[in-house]
Amino acid sequence: MHDIGDDIGRRRWAIAEGYIPSQSAFSDRALISHETACILNAGDAEAHVSITVFFADREPVGPYRVTVAPRRTLHLRFNDLKDPAPIPRDTDYASVFVSDVPIVVQHTRMDTRRAEVSLLSTIAYAEA
Amino acid sequence: MHDIGDDIGRRRWAIAEGYIPSQSAFSDRALISHETACILNAGDAEAHVSITVFFADREPVGPYRVTVAPRRTLHLRFNDLKDPAPIPRDTDYASVFVSDVPIVVQHTRMDTRRAEVSLLSTIAYAEA
Amino acid sequence: MHDIGDDIGRRRWAIAEGYIPSQSAFSDRALISHETACILNAGDAEAHVSITVFFADREPVGPYRVTVAPRRTLHLRFNDLKDPAPIPRDTDYASVFVSDVPIVVQHTRMDTRRAEVSLLSTIAYAEA
Amino acid sequence: MHDIGDDIGRRRWAIAEGYIPSQSAFSDRALISHETACILNAGDAEAHVSITVFFADREPVGPYRVTVAPRRTLHLRFNDLKDPAPIPRDTDYASVFVSDVPIVVQHTRMDTRRAEVSLLSTIAYAEA
Numbered sequence: 001m002h003d004i005g006d007d008i009g010r011r012r013w014a015i016a017e018g019y020i021p022s023q024s025a026f027s028d029r030a031l032i033s034h035e036t037a038c039i040l041n042a043g044d045a046e047a048h049v050s051i052t053v054f055f056a057d058r059e060p061v062g063p064y065r066v067t068v069a070p071r072r073t074l075h076l077r078f079n080d081l082k083d084p085a086p087i088p089r090d091t092d093y094a095s096v097f098v099s100d101v102p103i104v105v106q107h108t109r110m111d112t113r114r115a116e117v118s119l120l121s122t123i124a125y126a127e128a
Numbered sequence: 129m130h131d132i133g134d135d136i137g138r139r140r141w142a143i144a145e146g147y148i149p150s151q152s153a154f155s156d157r158a159l160i161s162h163e164t165a166c167i168l169n170a171g172d173a174e175a176h177v178s179i180t181v182f183f184a185d186r187e188p189v190g191p192y193r194v195t196v197a198p199r200r201t202l203h204l205r206f207n208d209l210k211d212p213a214p215i216p217r218d219t220d221y222a223s224v225f226v227s228d229v230p231i232v233v234q235h236t237r238m239d240t241r242r243a244e245v246s247l248l249s250t251i252a253y254a255e256a
Numbered sequence: 257m258h259d260i261g262d263d264i265g266r267r268r269w270a271i272a273e274g275y276i277p278s279q280s281a282f283s284d285r286a287l288i289s290h291e292t293a294c295i296l297n298a299g300d301a302e303a304h305v306s307i308t309v310f311f312a313d314r315e316p317v318g319p320y321r322v323t324v325a326p327r328r329t330l331h332l333r334f335n336d337l338k339d340p341a342p343i344p345r346d347t348d349y350a351s352v353f354v355s356d357v358p359i360v361v362q363h364t365r366m367d368t369r370r371a372e373v374s375l376l377s378t379i380a381y382a383e384a
Numbered sequence: 385m386h387d388i389g390d391d392i393g394r395r396r397w398a399i400a401e402g403y404i405p406s407q408s409a410f411s412d413r414a415l416i417s418h419e420t421a422c423i424l425n426a427g428d429a430e431a432h433v434s435i436t437v438f439f440a441d442r443e444p445v446g447p448y449r450v451t452v453a454p455r456r457t458l459h460l461r462f463n464d465l466k467d468p469a470p471i472p473r474d475t476d477y478a479s480v481f482v483s484d485v486p487i488v489v490q491h492t493r494m495d496t497r498r499a500e501v502s503l504l505s506t507i508a509y510a511e512a
Contacts, residue, residue, distance in 0.1 A: 008140055008142050008224060008253075008255055009142065009253065009255075012392055014392050014393065014426065014488040015424075015490070016422035016423060016457060016488045016489060016507075017422040017459070017490040017492055017505055018422075018457070019459070030149075030218070031241070036145075038144035038145040038146075038222065039144060040142055040143075040144040040182060040222040042180075042182060042188075042222075042224050052426075054424060054426065054455060055456065055457065056456060056457055056458060057456070060455050071187060071188050072182060072183065072184060072185070073144060073146070073182045073183065073184055073220060073221060073222035074184060075145070075147070075184070075220040090414070092422075092457060092459040093457060094422065094424040094426075094457035094488070096392060096424075096426050104142040104144045104253045105144060106144035106145040106250065106253075107505075108145055108248065109503065109505070111501055111503060113415070113501060114415075114499075114501050115500070116243070116244045116246070116372065116500045117239055117241060117242050117244070117246045118246055118500070118501045118502055119237065119239060119246045119248040119503065120248060120492065120504060120505035121235075121237070121248035121249065121250050121505070122250045122378065122505050122507050123144075123250050123251060123252065123253050123507060124507065125392075125488045125490075125507050126253065127392055127393075136268055136270050136352060136381075137270065137381065158277075159369070166273040166274075166348075167272060168270055168271075168310060168350040168352075170270065170308075170310065170350075170352050199310060199315060199316050200310060200311065200312060200313070201274070201310045201311065201312055201349060201350035202312060203273070203348040232270040232381045233272060234272035234273040234378065234381075236273055236376065243370075244370050244371070244372045244500065245367055245369060245370050245372075245374045246374055247365065247374045247376040248376060249273060249365070249376035249377065249378050250378045250506065251378050251379060251380065251381050254381065264396055264398050264480060264509075265398065265509065286405075286474070287497070287498075292401075294401040294402075294476075294478065295400060296438060296478040296480075298436075298438065298478075327438060327443060328439065328440060328441070329400060329438045329439065329440055329477060329478035330440060331401070331403070331440070331476040360398040360400045360478075360509045361400060362399065362400035362401040362506065362509075364401055371498075372498050372499070372500045372502070373495055373497060373498050373500070373502045374502055375493065375495060375502045375503065375504040376504060377401055377493070377504035377505065377506050378506045379400075379506050379507060379508065382509065
């Protein structure tokens with residue numbers, strides 16, 4: 001059924017924007033300020049993804065390792081990353097994703113510092 | 129007149145983000161929370177598009193089949209997909225589009241969970 | 257000074273999303289609901305751009321013709337297009353841009369149907 | 385650790401959209417209306433970046449010069465650019481980035497003219 005989507009994507013992706021506000025007008029998990037890397041693995045093999053997080057004024061942190069099962073999507077919240085270290089709030093960062101099989105990466109922020117929801121999204125930069 | 133735009137686009141597209149909030153502050157169709165795949169078929173042949181929807185924790189669903197007439201755009205609401213199954217609300221998903229002729233795909237969400245309109249949009253990932 | 261940016265871009269661009277809300281909470285031109293095609297001509301020759309607008313249920317309209325001077329950007333409001341016909345409000349559309357020299361096209365909507373500002377933006381799809 | 389991300393990116397980038405509202409509903413720096421070019425230098429050499437800013441009705445201004453250290457991200461606010469000239473507010477502009485090593489550029493606007501936060505973001509156009 002889905003074989004037409006097999007191996008769509010690239011192995012290296014970069015998101016130059018990154019910023020998780022520490023404040024949220026809501027306590028509901030769905031509405032807490034967060035950034036997400038939406039990862040699609042449309043193929044039939046597990047995707048082993050290594051994420052490196054870059055900062056303005058110190059060495060990068062990583063790799064964070066996640067596995068995306070075949071034919072699955074993982075909407076990974078940067079807020080939830082813990083190992084090797086949590087992503088600091090109110091801090092500029094960027095990220096690079098390297099996968100052993102083709103994936104697709106899209107970046108999203110929900111910002112609820114103020115009383116309403118604000119959203120941004122963009123396809124990440126793909127290479128190779 | 130439009131022949132300069134003939135066959136612009138690609139045949140395979142992926143949108144890694146997908147999430148339709150179940151809540152809306154409005155009942156007007158235009159302002160109900162929704163996600164849209166904006167499909168442009170600028171060419172002179174019908175585009176037969178097969179859409180596969182991917183989830184975090186179960187097998188993909190599809191294909192959903194849509195036809196976009198020559199020289200037409202279809203702004204397809206994921207909310208309206210029914211066959212083979214509706215897209216669940218409040219659930220992470222992703223999608224892959226495969227067309228028999230070149231098309232262009234852009235992704236948009238309108239989120240009106242709270243009392244105001246929030247929007248995101250990005251060009252989808254294209255291949256082949 | 258700017259010669260390093262000479263001839264950056266492509267000649268054909270497509271924006272699959274298009275929708276101008278007829279309503280605005282504000283009367284200030286800057287805050288009226290609008291969609292914009294931001295066109296950059298970084299080169300040293302005039303860009304002659306032909307725009308074709310596509311709809312869901314009728315033949316495309318165009319070409320709309322605009323000229324972007326060398327080393328200039330034109331943030332063209334779809335709201336302002338008049339010849340050969342204005343863009344209808346509350347109507348799905350899409351657009352294709354063809355230029356005789358390389359340009360860069362980015363798409364933006366400001367939506368102020370409700371009392372606040374909502375924004376979306378994405379790079380357009382580029383080819384050739 | 386991060387060598388897998390070495391030299392990801394391109395050397396030339398363009399952002400066709402540019403507009404810094406002069407108004408902000410907030411005085412907190414984080415919430416003042418601004419536009420940002422998020423630059424990622426994932427490689428092991430300094431990135432020397434020259435930025436040229438284009439306008440609708442006058443010659444481009446630049447180059448603005450910034451250096452991004454190896455393995456760092458710089459989220460550069462257009463609001464903060466001063467040399468050779470500040471970016472005028474309430475004015476359409478566009479920008480081209482040229483780097484001596486591969487970088488990734490993403491564009492973001494926070495618009496707080498009204499009492500809430502509105503965001504847009506897109507990957508920039510990449511070449512060469």
